[in-house]
Amino acid sequence: MTFLTYLISGLALGSVYAIIALGYTMVYGIAKMLNFAHGDIIMAGGYVAFYAFSRFGLPGGLCIILSILFSTILGVVIERLAYKPLRQASSLSVLITAIGVSYFLENAAQLMFGSDTKIFPTILTDGSLKLFDGQLTISYLTIITIVTCIVIMAGLTSFINKTKIGKAMRACAEDKGAAQLMGININTTISITFAIGSGLAAIAAILLCSTYPSLSPTLGSMPGIKAFTAAVFGGIGSIPGALLGGLLLGIIENLTKAYISTQLSDAIVFTVLIVVLLIKPTGLLGKKENVKV
Amino acid sequence: MLKVNDLVVRYGVIEAIKGISFEVDDGEIVTLIGANGAGKTTTMHTISGLLKAYSGSIILDDKDITKVPPHKIVEMGVAQCPERRRVFASQSVEDNLLLGAYTRKDNDGIKKDLDNVYELFPRLLERKEQLAGTLSGGEQQMLAMGRALMAKPKIMLLDEPSMGLSPLLVREIFDIIKDINSQGVTILLVEQNAKMALGIANRAYVIETGKIVMSGSGQELLNSEDIKKAYLGG
Missing domain, CATH: 3.40.50.300 (P-loop containing nucleotide triphosphate hydrolases)
Structure with missing residues (x-):
């Protein structure tokens, strides 16, 4: 039973990674850039929810909506101000800019909110479900996290495959020039991508902060790196890859912590990543370029 | 309809187009x-x-479209069927055609033009569910042309x-x-x-x-x- 408990909590952690990884993978797929400030959007979303709930006493649902709204706008504004002017620049310049944006956000948060750790309130729920005569306890939060991840994946997959905007996004991911010749506005498409990724980051923030309820300006950096790893692990640019990579990463991390070593868990996670990339450089579900002339 | 006047295009310092005019x-x-x-x-x-043009102008029906x-x-x-086709390999033939009509909102007209494209290229109709990347070179050319036509x-x-x-x-x-x-x-x-x-x-x-x-x-x-x-x- 304890194994099952670890597995389920690993699944929940992996769900959060997967939701964050979606932001990396979608932005990479369409804008062909690594948005290293993505983790800090999580942090911003966390602080908005914290202040809305603890300081202003707003109802939980409203706090979540505010947090998502704020992160979405923040993501789009960052793209417009910092990345859009670099559309024609080398990818190295964009990467360095993204790292700069990340530091800027962390330091701005430190200035505004202080560097002390704040306790994230119980916005969602703290109950739990007891199964098998109390042998297996699953918190409602774990269930909410996993269900949220499933709903997001299903929703996003049908959005990308069925809607006109989704198909335009896939067209941009494949060939920007040809997409423009269809009359697709690249800037709008990139903005939509950042909006979706950043909105999801806020959802991840609330799930993450509810599970590990401490809030600090660097809160987003470690989950950000882990989720980025998950995205690469699954195959960057691939949405199912982000899900698979996230879940596997969460499960591996949790099981190593439980059975091998807490200190070594990150080392082991990254070793697995290196091994996977050595065997399959495009990641688990990464696609090979299939060009026909 | 289309008038190109003394167009100059540069890649960095290299002049690729050195002032051409045609209509x-x-x-x-x-x-x-x-x-x-x-x-x-x-x-x-x-x-x-x-x-981007470095200098000169491109006029479409008396409107300057250079910028x-x-x-x-x-x-x-103005629709373009680009060199090397550039079809969207991971999307179906029909989705490629519909992307060609991306800027249009007249759903009835789109449906009519889709039928027209399938009539011009019956092979595309046979393969409308197939992924564009799996088509032969000739079929991809037809798809690219059909896709450009869909923009009306x-x-x-x-x-x-x-x-x-x-x-x-x-x-x-x-x-x-x-x-x-x-x-x-x-x-x-x-x-x-x-x-x-x-x-x-x-x-x-x-x-x-x-x-x-x-x-x-x-x-x-x-x-x-x-x-x-x-x-x-x-």
Whole structure:
């Protein structure tokens, strides 16, 4: 039973990674850039929810909506101000800019909110479900996290495959020039991508902060790196890859912590990543370029 | 319909197009022929707005479109079927065609044009659920042309439609270009296959290293000794 408990909590952690990884993978797929400030959007979303709930006493649902709204706008504004002017620049310049944006956000948060750790309130729920005569306890939060991840994946997959905007996004991911010749506005498409990724980051923030309820300006950096790893692990640019990579990463991390070593868990996670990339450089579900002339 | 005036396009300091002027009138088929690297594709991309003009102007129906962004140019009635087709390999044939109609909102008209494209290219209808990446080169060319038609263009820019195709298929594609033209779509055709292009063109321009060196009716150029020597293999 304890194994099952670890597995389920690993699944929940992996769900959060997967939701964050979606932001990396979608932005990479369409804008062909690594948005290293993505983790800090999580942090911003966390602080908005914290202040809305603890300081202003707003109802939980409203706090979540505010947090998502704020992160979405923040993501789009960052793209417009910092990345859009670099559309024609080398990818190295964009990467360095993204790292700069990340530091800027962390330091701005430190200035505004202080560097002390704040306790994230119980916005969602703290109950739990007891199964098998109390042998297996699953918190409602774990269930909410996993269900949220499933709903997001299903929703996003049908959005990308069925809607006109989704198909335009896939067209941009494949060939920007040809997409423009269809009359697709690249800037709008990139903005939509950042909006979706950043909105999801806020959802991840609330799930993450509810599970590990401490809030600090660097809160987003470690989950950000882990989720980025998950995205690469699954195959960057691939949405199912982000899900698979996230879940596997969460499960591996949790099981190593439980059975091998807490200190070594990150080392082991990254070793697995290196091994996977050595065997399959495009990641688990990464696609090979299939060009026909 | 389309007028290009003294257009200069640069890649950094290199001048790819060195001041060319030409025009395409309503209902015409006009071709730009020239060797590899002469600047044909650069010209097409500049008209579509993918590349910025350094100087000169591009006028569509008395409106200056030189600085208009690419998606607006499509909306104004200029569709391009690009070199190497560039179909969206991971999407179905039908989704590719519908992406061609991205700027349009008239659902009934889109449906009608889709039927029209399937009539022009029955092979696309057979394969409408198939992923575009799995089509043969000839079928991808048909798809790219159908996709451009779906924008309901006033003028269609066709860049090297014969590239990599068998002579038989090239003839089929050129017959279809004539059909499309007879449906009222003006055509600007860029080709290395000068013989085929001159055969269907009302007028033609010869472009060499970024400059127009000769122009005339398709027939005139077909009979010109210089052209025969340089482009028609003697």
